[in-house]
Amino acid sequence: MSKLSIHMILHSDQQKKYLPFLFESLKRQTFSDYEFILIDNSSNADVIRVAEDELKKIGCPYKVLDAGGNVGFSAGHNLAYKNSNTAYFLLLNPDMYLNKDVLANMLAFLDVHHDTSNVSVRLMRWDFDHGVEGFTNDVDAIGIRLFRNRRAVEWLTGEAWTQENSSLDVQKIFGKSATEVFGASGAFVMYRRASIEKVLLPGENIFDPTYHSYKEDLDLAYRLRNAGFTSYVILNTVAYHDRTGAGPRNLGDAAAIKNKKTQPYYVSFHSYKNHIRTLYKNEYWQNFLLDFPFILWYELKKFGFLLLTNPKVVIVGWKEIFAYLSYTNKAKKAIRTTRKNHYQGIRRWFLFE
Numbered sequence: 001m002s003k004l005s006i007h008m009i010l011h012s013d014q015q016k017k018y019l020p021f022l023f024e025s026l027k028r029q030t031f032s033d034y035e036f037i038l039i040d041n042s043s044n045a046d047v048i049r050v051a052e053d054e055l056k057k058i059g060c061p062y063k064v065l066d067a068g069g070n071v072g073f074s075a076g077h078n079l080a081y082k083n084s085n086t087a088y089f090l091l092l093n094p095d096m097y098l099n100k101d102v103l104a105n106m107l108a109f110l111d112v113h114h115d116t117s118n119v120s121v122r123l124m125r126w127d128f129d130h131g132v133e134g135f136t137n138d139v140d141a142i143g144i145r146l147f148r149n150r151r152a153v154e155w156l157t158g159e160a161w162t163q164e165n166s167s168l169d170v171q172k173i174f175g176k177s178a179t180e181v182f183g184a185s186g187a188f189v190m191y192r193r194a195s196i197e198k199v200l201l202p203g204e205n206i207f208d209p210t211y212h213s214y215k216e217d218l219d220l221a222y223r224l225r226n227a228g229f230t231s232y233v234i235l236n237t238v239a240y241h242d243r244t245g246a247g248p249r250n251l252g253d254a255a256a257i258k259n260k261k262t263q264p265y266y267v268s269f270h271s272y273k274n275h276i277r278t279l280y281k282n283e284y285w286q287n288f289l290l291d292f293p294f295i296l297w298y299e300l301k302k303f304g305f306l307l308l309t310n311p312k313v314v315i316v317g318w319k320e321i322f323a324y325l326s327y328t329n330k331a332k333k334a335i336r337t338t339r340k341n342h343y344q345g346i347r348r349w350f351l352f353e
Contacts, residue, residue, distance in 0.1 A: 002061070004034040004107065004190075007080035008092045010051060011070055013044035015094045018128070018242070023054035025097045031104040034090075036062035037080045042070035072212030073186070078205045081196075090190045095242040097126060097135070105237040106190045109178065117195035117229035120184035124161065126240035137161050140241045142173075143181025143233050144221055147351045148291050149298035150279055152218050154185060178234045182349040183221020188239055199223040199338050202330045208277070210324040214267065215274035222282035225349070228340035268310060272302070273317035277324075281332040284343035291350070 036055055040048055048064065055062045065083055067076050077091060088110060090103075102121055109119050123141045127134030139161055141154035159167050163174050173179045196206055199220070203209065207216040221231065263271075279288075279295070288295070306313045321328075 002033050002035045002086055003088060004031075004103070005037055005080075005084040005086040005089045006034055006092050007037045007039065007077055007084070007089055008051075008094060009039040009041045009073065009076040009080075010047050010094060011041035013047050016044075016047040016050050018094045018096075019047070019050050019054055021097050021132070022092075022094055023051075023058065025099070027058055028100040029098065029103045030100055031107060032058075032060070034060055034103070035084070035086065036060050037084055038062060038064045039076040039080050040064055040066045041072070041076045042067070074205075074207035074211045074213065074216045075209045078203075078207055078209055081206045082204065085193075087193055088190055089193060091186060091188065093187045093241070095126075095128070096188055097132070097240040099238050102237055102239055105234055109232065109234055110190065110192055113230075113232070115228075115230055116192070116232055117224045118184050118189050118191045119232050119234060120189045121234045121237040121239050122161070123185065123188060123239055123241045125158075126242040128242040135240050140243055141185045141187070142179070142235070143231065144183045144185065144218060145351060146182055146349055147294075147298075149294040150275075150283075150291070150350075151298055152215070152275070155181065173235060177236050178232050181231050181233050182225065183217060183231050184233065186217030186220075187241055187243070189217070195224065195227075195229050199227050199335070202327065202334055208274075208327075208331060210320075210327055211274045211277075212270055214270040215278055219274070219278040219282065222278060223335055223338065225346050226282060226284075226335065226341050227338045265310065265313065268306065268313045269317055272306065272313050273321050276317075277321060277328055281328060281335055284346070286343040287347055287350075290347075 036058075038048070038051055038055070052062075052064065063083070065079055067079055071079075081089065088107060090106075106119050106121065110116060120143065123139070125136045125138045125140045127136060137160055139156045139159045142156045143154075145153050145155040147153075156167070156169060159165060159170050161170070161174070163171075165171065165174070191206075200206060201208055206220065208219055211219070224231065276299075303314060
């Protein structure tokens with residue numbers, strides 16, 4: 001049996017342009033003993049055919065799962081998880097290009113670090129319009145970071161990966177082989193099945209099935225942290241990502257507002273409601289009380305901005321929060337039974353500046 005299964009969702013014909021590049025990078029991998037699970041999330045039949053043709057060229061065992069419609073990132077990957085039983089599994093976006101040592105290095109890290117539940121690599125921005133010439137030296141993401149107000153950001157996004165960078169965060173980790181993070185970006189992350197089995201939600205789900213898309217990686221990162229597991233990014237190993245919804249490099253309010261103004265409705269909608277539910281399920285009451293003024297002020301600003309600019313996000317978002325409250329409460333109860341970390345243990349991950 002293979003050691004690794006790779007799970008990828010396809011939902012749009014627009015993703016077809018990435019597939020030759022992605023599968024070419026998979027052909028070059030120094031590790032090749034994997035199985036592939038392709039989730040058909042109401043995609044164009046042609047993009048599935050292209051993906052299958054590429055998989056046949058690689059020669060790895062694969063299967064196609066029909067999700068029965070666009071069920072979203074969460075339910076799609078839940079389906080793939082339930083149809084695999086390998087020791088490790090990788091969530092892979094189609095808009096990626098992997099350097100040849102990516103799979104081997106991720107597996108080697110998990111084999112050695114048994115308390116690590118998941119690992120990613122240094123994700124760098126890919127200007128896809130220029131093909132392989134579009135690989136940049138700018139960071140796409142190095143894990144998830146949380147502020148004291150619980151705003152979640154992709155760490156170091158947009159920063160130049162050079163020793164001369166004035167960013168203290170870049171200087172601190174530049175030259176290291178790996179760094180611990182709160183959690184990894186859902187665009188590209190490898191999980192240890194034995195760890196995931198300890199934090200499953202009701203229905204044997206890896207992700208909250210009521211989320212559809214967005215913030216499900218943050219929710220899982222919380223659950224794994226609360227259960228005492230660690231998460232790492234391998235810095236000397238690189239994959240490239242053509243992120244369509246990249247966050248701002250500047251983390252101030254003005255930059256956040258500018259970014260929100262350009263977000264499609266479905267991104268704002270799912271991000272807003274799912275962020276609230278993630279905090280409701282996962283926060284220790286001690287941490288919530290300690291940081292309540294900061295959390296409240298951030299949520300009020302967000303609420304007011306959305307109410308003025310896109311009230312449907314708030315109105316429909318809260319309707320859905322209450323509609324799924326029964327499952328959310330069951331999930332919250334399940335999460336509490338898996339907690340092993342002290343509230344102060346997770347508190348160190350909240351940025352206080």
